[in-house]
Amino acid sequence: MYLNKKILKNINIYIPIVTLLLIIIGLFAVSSAVEVNNDTTGYIYIQKQIIAAILGIVIAIIIQFFDYRLLKEYYQLIFGSSVIILIMTYLYGANISGGRRWIDIGIVNFQPSELSKIALIVVLASILDSKEEYNSLKDLLLPFIYFIIPFSLIIMGNDLGTALVLLFILFIMLFVAGINKKFLYVFFGGGFLTVLLIIIFHIIFNTSIPFLKEYQINRLIAFINPSIDPQGIGYNIIQSKIALGSGKLTGKGLFQGTQNQLNFLPEKHNDFVFSVIGEEIGFVGIIVVLVLFFFLFWNFFKIATEAKDRFGKLMMVGIISLFFFHVLENIGMTMGIMPITGIPLPFISSGGTSMVVSLIAIGIAININIRKKKIYF
Amino acid sequence: MKNKIKILKIFVIVILVLLAFRAFQLQILEGEYYYNLSEGNRTSFRPITAPRGKIIDKNGIILANNNLSHNLYLLPNEVPPNVDISLLLRNVSKLTSLSYELLSENYNYSKDKVNRENALLIKRNISQRDMIIVTENKKELPGILVRESSLREYVYDNLAAHMIGYIGEISLEELRYNSTQGINSYHVQDMIGKTGLEKEYEPYLKGSNGVRQIEVNNLGEMVKVLGIKPPIPGNDIILNIDYNFQKEVENILSDHINQLIKLAEEDEEMYSPTGGSAIVINPNNGMILAMASFPDFDLNTFSGGLTEKDFEKFSSDLMKPLLNRNIMAAVPPGSLFKLVTGTAAIEYLNVKQSTEFVDDNGLFYLPNWSRPFKNWHSGGEGKLNFTKAIARSNNIIFYKIGYQLYERYRGEKLVQTAIDYGLDNKTNIDLPEEKSGSVPKMALDEYDGNWYPGDSVNLSIGQGGLLTTPIQLVNYISAVANQGTLYQPFIVDKIIDYEGKVIYDQKPKVLKKLGFDQDLYQILHQGMKEVTMSSYGTARSTFRDFPIKVAGKTGTAQTGTEEVSHGWFGGYAPIDNPEITVLVFLENGSSSSYTLPIAGDIIKKYFKVNDQKT
Numbered sequence: 001m002y003l004n005k006k007i008l009k010n011i012n013i014y015i016p017i018v019t020l021l022l023i024i025i026g027l028f029a030v031s032s033a034v035e036v037n038n039d040t041t042g043y044i045y046i047q048k049q050i051i052a053a054i055l056g057i058v059i060a061i062i063i064q065f066f067d068y069r070l071l072k073e074y075y076q077l078i079f080g081s082s083v084i085i086l087i088m089t090y091l092y093g094a095n096i097s098g099g100r101r102w103i104d105i106g107i108v109n110f111q112p113s114e115l116s117k118i119a120l121i122v123v124l125a126s127i128l129d130s131k132e133e134y135n136s137l138k139d140l141l142l143p144f145i146y147f148i149i150p151f152s153l154i155i156m157g158n159d160l161g162t163a164l165v166l167l168f169i170l171f172i173m174l175f176v177a178g179i180n181k182k183f184l185y186v187f188f189g190g191g192f193l194t195v196l197l198i199i200i201f202h203i204i205f206n207t208s209i210p211f212l213k214e215y216q217i218n219r220l221i222a223f224i225n226p227s228i229d230p231q232g233i234g235y236n237i238i239q240s241k242i243a244l245g246s247g248k249l250t251g252k253g254l255f256q257g258t259q260n261q262l263n264f265l266p267e268k269h270n271d272f273v274f275s276v277i278g279e280e281i282g283f284v285g286i287i288v289v290l291v292l293f294f295f296l297f298w299n300f301f302k303i304a305t306e307a308k309d310r311f312g313k314l315m316m317v318g319i320i321s322l323f324f325f326h327v328l329e330n331i332g333m334t335m336g337i338m339p340i341t342g343i344p345l346p347f348i349s350s351g352g353t354s355m356v357v358s359l360i361a362i363g364i365a366i367n368i369n370i371r372k373k374k375i376y377f
Numbered sequence: 378m379k380n381k382i383k384i385l386k387i388f389v390i391v392i393l394v395l396l397a398f399r400a401f402q403l404q405i406l407e408g409e410y411y412y413n414l415s416e417g418n419r420t421s422f423r424p425i426t427a428p429r430g431k432i433i434d435k436n437g438i439i440l441a442n443n444n445l446s447h448n449l450y451l452l453p454n455e456v457p458p459n460v461d462i463s464l465l466l467r468n469v470s471k472l473t474s475l476s477y478e479l480l481s482e483n484y485n486y487s488k489d490k491v492n493r494e495n496a497l498l499i500k501r502n503i504s505q506r507d508m509i510i511v512t513e514n515k516k517e518l519p520g521i522l523v524r525e526s527s528l529r530e531y532v533y534d535n536l537a538a539h540m541i542g543y544i545g546e547i548s549l550e551e552l553r554y555n556s557t558q559g560i561n562s563y564h565v566q567d568m569i570g571k572t573g574l575e576k577e578y579e580p581y582l583k584g585s586n587g588v589r590q591i592e593v594n595n596l597g598e599m600v601k602v603l604g605i606k607p608p609i610p611g612n613d614i615i616l617n618i619d620y621n622f623q624k625e626v627e628n629i630l631s632d633h634i635n636q637l638i639k640l641a642e643e644d645e646e647m648y649s650p651t652g653g654s655a656i657v658i659n660p661n662n663g664m665i666l667a668m669a670s671f672p673d674f675d676l677n678t679f680s681g682g683l684t685e686k687d688f689e690k691f692s693s694d695l696m697k698p699l700l701n702r703n704i705m706a707a708v709p710p711g712s713l714f715k716l717v718t719g720t721a722a723i724e725y726l727n728v729k730q731s732t733e734f735v736d737d738n739g740l741f742y743l744p745n746w747s748r749p750f751k752n753w754h755s756g757g758e759g760k761l762n763f764t765k766a767i768a769r770s771n772n773i774i775f776y777k778i779g780y781q782l783y784e785r786y787r788g789e790k791l792v793q794t795a796i797d798y799g800l801d802n803k804t805n806i807d808l809p810e811e812k813s814g815s816v817p818k819m820a821l822d823e824y825d826g827n828w829y830p831g832d833s834v835n836l837s838i839g840q841g842g843l844l845t846t847p848i849q850l851v852n853y854i855s856a857v858a859n860q861g862t863l864y865q866p867f868i869v870d871k872i873i874d875y876e877g878k879v880i881y882d883q884k885p886k887v888l889k890k891l892g893f894d895q896d897l898y899q900i901l902h903q904g905m906k907e908v909t910m911s912s913y914g915t916a917r918s919t920f921r922d923f924p925i926k927v928a929g930k931t932g933t934a935q936t937g938t939e940e941v942s943h944g945w946f947g948g949y950a951p952i953d954n955p956e957i958t959v960l961v962f963l964e965n966g967s968s969s970s971y972t973l974p975i976a977g978d979i980i981k982k983y984f985k986v987n988d989q990k991t
Contacts, residue, residue, distance in 0.1 A: 132378075177378075239418075244403050248405070283401065290400070294390070335399045335403060
């Protein structure tokens, strides 16, 4: 455990700055979404958001005192505990809108599946660190086992969104780690085809879709054609597009979004917070957020290429995949180009666990960043 | 590995750029479109019903008014997709006093008539309590809405029911008709005048609806009002009718008829009248002063929308309470027609007051026809001059006149005279659905072989295919009283807008000047005077010792196959300077004698004289 001033010189200052800016934008957007202007109970959301951000920042700072390589030494412990927490959640968790995803730990509800994303990144980076190339199926068995256990538990907990995040992380990390492309094609291409076949069969023969609940199927149908049921399953997509589009160049003004303030927009402090920004700040606001994320990713890549070891690079790739999938899916969903899943927008959506976990990821990234050169001991 | 990270980097950048393009497309290229959609989401137009114009008597007494009421609506668009409508209606029923059956019946009735975007009326005129309950439980009743409305109130229930008429929900036919007329201000579930003055003056009474533009949230709840286009209230119509007099006339008519019905129940020989009517009109200008039709009904039954039960009750009632007999009963006038025959006799046969006629045995034989025509009074009445023949209503004399007219003119002059007095045309009274009656016009065609002497003879006493309405007859008696002017009868005197400005002022309207000699009317007046005031007149029982000098004519009209007859009396008063014409009609009333006390009481009420007899 050490942290000397010399390594702090390495710090990529843009990452904490961009992160803070995103958190501040998120606070404004959530304030508007929960209508702090005319509903005082909305302050609770802001309070929680700020507490979560402070907690996350504190953890991110603490992380800097440990070398990230410690994670590799404890990856089995990390894996084990994350699986145990997932099992506990499945058995005892609070049931919210069709899925057991939450553990009530007194003051706040904690969403363990968020943590399992970081756990998967650590575990995959650790086991993929051993080899440069993966050409035989045997090589893939281990990462697959480490992946499939939390993945199945999350699917059983009905959290399709998080499961997709894990899948995406697995795909990207295997790809970067040097998996033989044949396998990638076979696994993911085959998987994709299977899913496609299942959906086609469902539509034509009305067969059941394994793992998916009715509402999830409806989301897919609505994504393909929202106008099928504009008041029902297509409602979210349509209202989100109206909110976003109606903001035009400069938006209707903070707290002035009619889609937001009059509750046409669903889940607006959470899944659809980006639509609130689009409606109230307009294209300008959206570009600002996209540019900030772009900047974040740019610097993540910089860290990844500068990282001193393969483990660090893999970790960075995992973190990039994590954030990237969240950004793509959440923003894409609000714009009607991705199906709806309950994936939050990092730093901006209301939600304590997501905030803390995102900041932990930032902490790890900074850790990898400041320890990029071997000269410092 | 480095390359693969580079590939990943490019992928990330491309996706971010794509997202930015998508935002550009939605917000800049299609921004206006989505902005309009968001405005459409946000705003909603709620109609404000214009209060319907009032119906007011000549002294300012309001007969038809509007009350604030509340209607219950369902907004199909605002019922969440997972909520079942029937469950929702059950919840409404559970909370309120409204039965589920009624609500679901109304819902099913109106759901196909209205677009999804519009509010479906599921109950008119809910109670204050239900209104509060529904408003307070809005959260549990998504899509259920209470709106203010105005409910027609007929202040005096049955008073002038046929004349005032009622309103009802607009039918599809009416909607279609209005739109072909270029009137597009009506919508499904609007109320519209269905009968009487409510229908006749609908364009004046309706007013024009306003609109409230409001901001709504996703539950359709009002957040704030954005703008109001106020409604323009309908115009008030002011009648020639005096509330008190109208009421008296109605009471007199119904009291007498009820009494007759009671008598008929006790006396097997007597027939029970099936209805009746009375009209009082100013013969000098056609103003209707009172108009009653029996039996009547409570107009308020209709204002909240007629229930099925009420409808059944009305349509199965053999007395036909909804029928305005004054304008819709086209029946034979009987001897009331003799003034028409008399007019033709004076005009075309040069008959004078003193012209003598003989009734030997109460029978009249047509050449080559073995069956005699009979007088109502068996046995001959001997020698009678013309006016006494009128006073006695002697059929034999009128048969003779009819036959003489036939010999000289076939049916032409008699029928033409009937047409002159307006008996073949609607009077154009300001009420809808007036019947025109009918005069056998084939008599006018010289070569029509279907007009026989018997037809002329029958027609001369007001029988034989002749059908007239009470309003036609009162108009004709008025023309006799005023010596030859046929006026268009009017109930409405003035129409004033909501600011009190007179927008329509009814002036007397002459339908026709008859162009007969003054002397002709002197003879008819003398005959009518003898009807009432001579020792032998058919109306002497009531009018001989009467505080007002009345002239008139009775009629007992055979109704065809049935044995019973309609009773008629038509007359005017005072004799020298007629102020009113009165007509009484007793449907299946057996004899004209029963109409006389009714007419007498009405005239006494009009001139405010006390009953000196009894």
